[in-house]
Amino acid sequence: MECFRLRHGGAMKKILLILSITVIVLLMVFPKIIGMQVETHYLKVWQQLANESGYEVDHGEFNSSWFSSTGTSMITIPLDPSMPDSVTIGITMRVAHGPLLIGSQHPIFGLAAGELSFSIEPSSEELKNIIDQVSLTASSLVTVHFGLTGAIEVGFSIDKFSYAAQGVQIQSDGISAQWRASRDFKTSSGAITSYPISLSGLGINLEIDTMLNEFETGQYNGLNVLGSQSVELKQIDFRSASTIASMSNIKLNYSGTEQSNKVNNSIDLSIEKLLVPAPINSVAYSAQLLQVDSEFYAQWANLSKQQSQDPVLLKQQAMDLATQLLKPDTKLHQTLRLHGMGGYLDLAASVQYQSNGENTSTITIDNVADLLALLHITVSVAVDKVVIDQTGMTPMLGYYLEQDLVGLENDRYQMELALDKGALNINQKPAPEDIASTLNLMLTGNPQQRNTAKSVTEPAQRKAEIIESSSSKQSNNEGDSTTEYANGENITDTSLGNQNENEKGGEQ
Numbered sequence: 001m002e003c004f005r006l007r008h009g010g011a012m013k014k015i016l017l018i019l020s021i022t023v024i025v026l027l028m029v030f031p032k033i034i035g036m037q038v039e040t041h042y043l044k045v046w047q048q049l050a051n052e053s054g055y056e057v058d059h060g061e062f063n064s065s066w067f068s069s070t071g072t073s074m075i076t077i078p079l080d081p082s083m084p085d086s087v088t089i090g091i092t093m094r095v096a097h098g099p100l101l102i103g104s105q106h107p108i109f110g111l112a113a114g115e116l117s118f119s120i121e122p123s124s125e126e127l128k129n130i131i132d133q134v135s136l137t138a139s140s141l142v143t144v145h146f147g148l149t150g151a152i153e154v155g156f157s158i159d160k161f162s163y164a165a166q167g168v169q170i171q172s173d174g175i176s177a178q179w180r181a182s183r184d185f186k187t188s189s190g191a192i193t194s195y196p197i198s199l200s201g202l203g204i205n206l207e208i209d210t211m212l213n214e215f216e217t218g219q220y221n222g223l224n225v226l227g228s229q230s231v232e233l234k235q236i237d238f239r240s241a242s243t244i245a246s247m248s249n250i251k252l253n254y255s256g257t258e259q260s261n262k263v264n265n266s267i268d269l270s271i272e273k274l275l276v277p278a279p280i281n282s283v284a285y286s287a288q289l290l291q292v293d294s295e296f297y298a299q300w301a302n303l304s305k306q307q308s309q310d311p312v313l314l315k316q317q318a319m320d321l322a323t324q325l326l327k328p329d330t331k332l333h334q335t336l337r338l339h340g341m342g343g344y345l346d347l348a349a350s351v352q353y354q355s356n357g358e359n360t361s362t363i364t365i366d367n368v369a370d371l372l373a374l375l376h377i378t379v380s381v382a383v384d385k386v387v388i389d390q391t392g393m394t395p396m397l398g399y400y401l402e403q404d405l406v407g408l409e410n411d412r413y414q415m416e417l418a419l420d421k422g423a424l425n426i427n428q429k430p431a432p433e434d435i436a437s438t439l440n441l442m443l444t445g446n447p448q449q450r451n452t453a454k455s456v457t458e459p460a461q462r463k464a465e466i467i468e469s470s471s472s473k474q475s476n477n478e479g480d481s482t483t484e485y486a487n488g489e490n491i492t493d494t495s496l497g498n499q500n501e502n503e504k505g506g507e508q
Contacts, residue, residue, distance in 0.1 A: 031097035034112055035064045038095050039071075046073055069095045085127055090119040098146070109147075116142040154179045168201035187227075189216040203241055209234040220258055221294055222301035225265065229254040248273040261294040262329070279390075282339040290331045296324035326353045326374060341391075343384025350378045354421060369422070377419040385411040404429065 039062055050057040060072035071093045078086045095114040122128045143155040156177040163170040173195035181188040192213040199206040211233040218226035231252040238245045249272035256265045271283040299321050306317075332351040337344060354376045385408070388394050397413065400406040405426050407414045416427055424431040 030099055031067045034097040034099075035066070035069050035095075038069050038097070038112060039064055042069075042071055042093070046075075049075070067097050069093075069097070071095075079127075085122075087127065088121045090121065092117050092119075101145075111146040112144075113146070114144045116144070118142075151183060152181045154181075168199070170197070170199050172197040186219045187217065189227075191215070205237075205239045207235070207237045209236070218256075220256075220263060221297040223297050223304075225263060225297060226256045226258055228256075243277060244275065245277070246273075246275045247271050258294075263292045263294065263297065265289045265292070278340075280338050280340040284337040285335070287332070287334045290333070291327070291329035293324055293327055293330070296321065299324060322371070328353060341387045343387035345383045345387065346381070348378075348380045352376050372419060373422045375419070376421070377417075379417040380415070381417075382412050382414045385413060388413055403432065405432075 042062070043059070046057050046059070049055070055078075056076040058074045058076075060074070062071040063069065073091050073093075074088050075091070076086050076088045093114055093116050095112055098111045098113070099109055101110050101113045145153040147153070154177075156175075156179075158172075158175045160174050161172050175192070175194050177190065177192045179188060179190035194208075194211040194213075196210055197208050211231065213229070213231045215229040216227040217224040217229075220226050229252075231250075233250040234248070236247045236250070249270075251268075251270050251272075253268045254266070256263060258264075266288045267286065269283070269285045274281050274283065299317075303317050303321060330353060332349075334347075334349045336347040339345075353374060385394075388397065397406055401408060405415065407427060418425040418428070424436050426432075426435070430436075
């Protein structure tokens, strides 16, 4: 037994020794192999950039040692094809060879890690003077990391900078970005942060607070439609001699998912607080495009790659793309909610293809009317009575209430429009002929040939009476022209010569 232990222990030592030697050899040999690949790929990437952009690219020295490489390149970008002015961007790259990335700012293991720094050289003295006005606290820097699995991580940062010229001053606290992608670039994720930035001069002042953009994307038939994205912006403030405006807590969210070769997309936008020259103090919008066939995105990707300028061909391709949305399961839903003047306005719209069993590949769409004839569209509108009362439109709605074109329930005015294969219904009843004829004229350019003498003349007279009555009431309230904000603030129109009152209203 003791002999077996000795033999077994000796074998383990040999295995460990062999493994140690192998690891050391790999750590010593791999950096050189990776260094040879770095130079090849470096030149390949720049050559591809030159071919696709048409920019002039020149290479300086490329030095490769056992554990690192350095290279310099210059890319010349023309600012205007008709002018000789151009900007030359000098790029210096430093790369550490893996798999052990010693002395880099990246994870210790990886195939390679690099840093890119930039310099700018304008071709004219005028451009040089403009660029000299930009003050950077530190040079911009790009970092790149290639993981052992081939995944790529890129980081970018610009520290505080400012620009001042011709009475305009721009100041920024900087920008930072991180991006990660799989080896085949089919999936990626990252974040972009823009720190507070301000612009002042020429009678205006604009301040934009921190904005954060986070995303995860996935390709589907060549397009980045899958994944999620969120954008958050805390505050935007704008001031001028005649206008004050601001937006707070702005949020934008997007998502795209796929199941059984069908893609669902949704987008949501909200602005929690608004101060603008309009009676609105918050906005919420959402849209969903559901059950889109995969072939739609395949054709979209092919169309985006084409360079044809033939208008006939482009129109045909656009129509072919539109027919891919004519599927029984494909739906578009949209909602909008506005708040102001003490109440809410709600809009909702839905669009869906109504199939009669026809083959969508044989459908011909020449104009908007042809398209609408294939769709079922519903639009619902609801607005609080308090909002209508404050606008002075209550008397004008009397006619529409009489005709059941508008309903009033729970202190909310409501209306539902439905366009089913070209036929218009209002509140689940056929629309009056004057309205239907007007819609047909807008869509086709040809008015409907029907007996509309009674349906058009009498309502027109009735509406005219209501408008005249409403106008006489409102005329007694006319005075100084003011701009009312959603929170009740007023700013007097400067054209009336009361500049001081205008500024006073803006300070409130």
